[in-house]
Amino acid sequence: MSYKKLLKIFVLLSGLAVVVISSGKIFNYSLFEQKDENEKTIILDSKTSFFPDYYNDFDHFKYDTLVDCYYIYNSDDKEIGRVIFTSPMCDEISGFGGPVPFAILLDEANKIKALHLFDNNETPSWIENLKKSGFFDSWNGLTLNEALEKKVDAVSGSTMSSSAVIESFNKRVSAYAACEEKQKKTDWVNFLGLILSFIILVFAVLSFVFSQKMSNLRIFLLLGLVGILGFWQGKFLSMALLHNWLISGINIKFQVFIFIVLFLSILLPLITNRSFYCNFVCPYGAVQELAGKITKNKIQIDRGLRRILKSLRYVFLFVIMILIVVGTDIVLEDFEPFGAFKLQFASLTTLVLAVLFLFLSVIIDKPWCRFFCPTGAFLSMLRANANNKEKKMSLQTLLNIILALSLIVMIYFNFLKPSTKTNVNDTVTKKNVIMSNNTLDVIHSRKSVRHFTGEQVNKEQLETIVKAGMAAPSARNLQPWAFIVITERERLDKLADLLPYAKMLKTASAAIVVCGDLSKAATDVDQAYWVQDCSAASQNILLAVESLGLGAVWTAVYPYEDRMKPVIEELKLPENIIPLNVIPIGYSTGEDKPKDKWKPENLHWNQW
Numbered sequence: 001m002s003y004k005k006l007l008k009i010f011v012l013l014s015g016l017a018v019v020v021i022s023s024g025k026i027f028n029y030s031l032f033e034q035k036d037e038n039e040k041t042i043i044l045d046s047k048t049s050f051f052p053d054y055y056n057d058f059d060h061f062k063y064d065t066l067v068d069c070y071y072i073y074n075s076d077d078k079e080i081g082r083v084i085f086t087s088p089m090c091d092e093i094s095g096f097g098g099p100v101p102f103a104i105l106l107d108e109a110n111k112i113k114a115l116h117l118f119d120n121n122e123t124p125s126w127i128e129n130l131k132k133s134g135f136f137d138s139w140n141g142l143t144l145n146e147a148l149e150k151k152v153d154a155v156s157g158s159t160m161s162s163s164a165v166i167e168s169f170n171k172r173v174s175a176y177a178a179c180e181e182k183q184k185k186t187d188w189v190n191f192l193g194l195i196l197s198f199i200i201l202v203f204a205v206l207s208f209v210f211s212q213k214m215s216n217l218r219i220f221l222l223l224g225l226v227g228i229l230g231f232w233q234g235k236f237l238s239m240a241l242l243h244n245w246l247i248s249g250i251n252i253k254f255q256v257f258i259f260i261v262l263f264l265s266i267l268l269p270l271i272t273n274r275s276f277y278c279n280f281v282c283p284y285g286a287v288q289e290l291a292g293k294i295t296k297n298k299i300q301i302d303r304g305l306r307r308i309l310k311s312l313r314y315v316f317l318f319v320i321m322i323l324i325v326v327g328t329d330i331v332l333e334d335f336e337p338f339g340a341f342k343l344q345f346a347s348l349t350t351l352v353l354a355v356l357f358l359f360l361s362v363i364i365d366k367p368w369c370r371f372f373c374p375t376g377a378f379l380s381m382l383r384a385n386a387n388n389k390e391k392k393m394s395l396q397t398l399l400n401i402i403l404a405l406s407l408i409v410m411i412y413f414n415f416l417k418p419s420t421k422t423n424v425n426d427t428v429t430k431k432n433v434i435m436s437n438n439t440l441d442v443i444h445s446r447k448s449v450r451h452f453t454g455e456q457v458n459k460e461q462l463e464t465i466v467k468a469g470m471a472a473p474s475a476r477n478l479q480p481w482a483f484i485v486i487t488e489r490e491r492l493d494k495l496a497d498l499l500p501y502a503k504m505l506k507t508a509s510a511a512i513v514v515c516g517d518l519s520k521a522a523t524d525v526d527q528a529y530w531v532q533d534c535s536a537a538s539q540n541i542l543l544a545v546e547s548l549g550l551g552a553v554w555t556a557v558y559p560y561e562d563r564m565k566p567v568i569e570e571l572k573l574p575e576n577i578i579p580l581n582v583i584p585i586g587y588s589t590g591e592d593k594p595k596d597k598w599k600p601e602n603l604h605w606n607q608w
Contacts, residue, residue, distance in 0.1 A: 047085070050116055054105050055081055068549065069176065081113060082106040084176050086168040088464040088548070093171070095164035097121030102165070104172060112139040112147055115169075122161050130155055135162055139169065144177045175458075193233045197257050200224040201264075204280040208268065222286040230283030230341040237262060237277060238339075239320055239374050240332035244591060265379055278369055278376045284338055284354070285369045288361040299363050309371040317374035331450075336375065337368065347503060442547045447594040449551025450504045452586030457509040461548055462487070465585070466512065468544035472536035480521035480530040481537050482577055484513040491570070495582060498566035502555040508584035513567065514538045516558075519576040531558070534580045541583060551588030557581050 048070065052058045057074040061083075064071065068089075072081040087101035098121045105113040115136045117127070130136060135155050139147040148170060155162040203221055207214040214221075229235050235258050265277035278285055292298070301309065316335075323330050331347070333339045339346045340354035357368040369376055466483050474480070486492055487510045496505035505511055514537055516530035538554060545552040557563045557579045567579045 048083075050103070051083065054114055054116065080108050082110065084172060086172045087118070089175060089460050090168035090171050091464065091467070092460070093164050093168050095120070095122050095161035096126070097123065097161075100161060100164045100168065102168070104169065110143065112142050112144075114140060115165075126161050130162060130165075136165070144173055148173055148177070193228065194257060196224075196228050197233050197235055200228055201257070201261065201281070204276075205264065205268075208274070208276050208280045221280070222290050225281065225283045225286035226290065229281070230287065234342045235261070236283050236338050236341070237265065237375050237379075238333070238336050239317075239378075240336070240339075240591070242375070242378070243332055244593065269379065275376075275380065277379055278373070282369070282376075283341060285366060287358060288366045288368060291358050291361040292365055294362050297363075298365055301364070312371050313373050313377040316372060317377040320374055336373070348500075442543055445594055446542055446546040447551075447592050448553040449586075449588045449592045450553055450584075451589040451591045452504065452507040452509065452551065452584070453589055454507050455509065455587040457550060457585055457587070459487075461550070462510055462512070462585070464548065465541055465544045469512070469514065469537040469541040472533065472540045474533045474536070475529040478520050478529075479533070480517050481534050482515045482517050483537075484515065484571055486511045486513065486571075492584075494570060495567070498570065499555065499557070499563055499582065502582050502584060504553065505582070505584050507586065509586040511585060512541060512583045513557075513571065514541070514580045514583065515573065516578045516580055517576060518578060530578070531580065538581055538583065545583075545585055549587075550585055551592065552583050552585045555582050555584065 048061065051061060051070075051072060055072050055074075057080060058072060059075040059077075060073050062071045062073070063069075068084060070083040071079055072083065074080050083106070084104050085101070086104070087099065091099045091101070093099060100120045100122060101118040103116040103118070105116060107113040117136070120127070133155060135152075138152045139150065142150060152166050154166065200221070203217075203224065207218065207221055237258070241258070261277065261281060265281070268274070268276040320330075320332070320335060334347055334349040334353075337350060337354035337357060339350040343351075346354075357372075360367045462485050466485065469483060470479070470481070486495070492505045492508060492511060495511070496503050499505070514534050516534050518530065521528075521530035521533075542552055542554065557567050558581070564579055567573070567582065568577075571579075573579065
């Protein structure tokens with residue numbers, strides 16, 4: 001094996017080391033924490049601290065954002081119950097003194113175990129009488145459907161309070177039961193897509209192994225790659241995907257197919273010294289090859305120029321890695337054309353890149369794959385140069401050395417430096433339960449989400465989010481804001497077309513437009529305070545979205561006339577209403593991650 005291939009393998013292993021070290025796990029096993037089982041519990045906060053009181057063998061919990069449910073486990077990791085909360089979904093339901101928030105506890109058979117009340121403004125003696133009468137035990141021992149069917153009467157003397165509890169109970173249980181039913185239904189379309197993806201992958205492996213015998217069937221492989229892996233499933237390797245795995249680790253359960261693709265893309269070239277992924281799996285490589293079949297007349301590139309062009313993808317890869325290492329805020333999807341297969345998520349930059357190189361593929365043989373693809377450059381490190389006898393150091397070898405050094409720097413930045421992050425699920429001894437600050441958890445978890453699943457956000461969630469916006473501080477309490485909630489698909493799509501930096505509205509379930517009301521904004525000093533007030537409201541909205549397990553991103557409108565005008569016209573805003581921003585909201589695909597923005601050099605004590 002040549003020293004060049006050894007160098008390339010070192011680079012690859014360094015990259016995989018970064019992935020493993022960054023996640024702190026390999027195949028879900030912790031690398032750095034070896035705790036005794038006797039010391040295993042969970043960090044509880046003010047919302048979850050009552051769990052051990054109701055579940056004697058409570059050990060830890062897991063939270064599912066999709067159904068807003070806490071799953072309770074014992075020390076054997078066996079599920080022993082579930083807990084759902086009426087707040088914030090039922091906050092608009094008021095008793096005599098306002099909302100009556102409580103938790104609904106389920107046992108291991110998914111039957112009602114108990115109701116746990118939280119602090120409220122009801123008259124204490126009324127609540128105590130409800131407890132003594134057994135009102136809060138009315139649903140105990142019932143299944144969800146039985147509980148919904150049971151008619152529980154309000155208690156005289158505490159009619160408003162007991163009615164609020166009944167209404168909140170029915171609303172929350174109905175929503176939870178609907179989510180449970182939805183989750184139980186198998187999405188056969190996606191399952192079929194996964195099965196076909198594996199069939200295509202087997203086809204690709206056979207074509208790789210028996211290239212000559214399978215050459216007559218290659219056209220079917222190309223069509224399958226483009227149609228199934230590309231447009232239908234959107235499954236492909238990219239720098240954005242590898243970087244996400246680098247930072248967050250690999251969730252093999254949900255990404256098993258693409259993980260197997262990566263595994264084969266590493267293993268087969270190591271064994272055979274031939275490219276597997278780029279020539280037999282990549283959907284964009286396939287669409288370029290299909291475009292190249294339009295004409296046989298191709299531009300012939302001079303050998304010397306071709307050698308230089310082939311080095312460009314390594315330069316491109318190096319630049320991207322440097323941008324990542326120095327912490328530049330970049331959108332990696334925009335550096336490659338693969339996202340164009342997911343039209344609803346693709347940015348204009350990605351679409352232009354995809355169309356440009358697709359056009360060039362007609363006259364040049366697969367130009368993106370050969371000269372620009374950074375993902376292909378990374379995978380090509382597994383193969384030795386065709387001319388192993390070449391002794392002088394080539395540009396590609398030099399670039400490999402620089403890449404190796406860059407990866408070492410990345411390992412330092414991701415592992416050797418002290419970590420400033422805290423995981424709320426870290427464990428401590430049961431006798432020393434830690435109360436975590438949920439507010440700070442939400443603040444540090446907030447991120448700009450630009451990729452949505454398309455799943456609908458309900459009205460109650462949107463009202464809860466806007467309420468949080470209205471709770472923001474305001475100069476002289478003028479509250480010079482107005483909020484427009486958009487849920488109509490046609491209007492969201494129209495705004496996506498009108499606003500250059502809000503294309504994600506195409507897949508968002510809703511959007512909130514935060515506006516300043518100039519008729520309320522006048523102060524003795526300056527009318528422009530509405531900007532600060534509405535900005536504070538916008539931040540509250542973003543934090544509320546994060547706390548509900550949703551995703552959002554601030555897209556600026558004010559003070560850009562070219563963005564303000566279409567929003568004003570589309571939403572028919574009166575003269576005194578100025579749009580500050582548009583905030584797309586929906587369920588995140590998980591592609592967007594929070595950034596660690598802590599920089600000690602920006603902190604000054606007492607003076608500069």
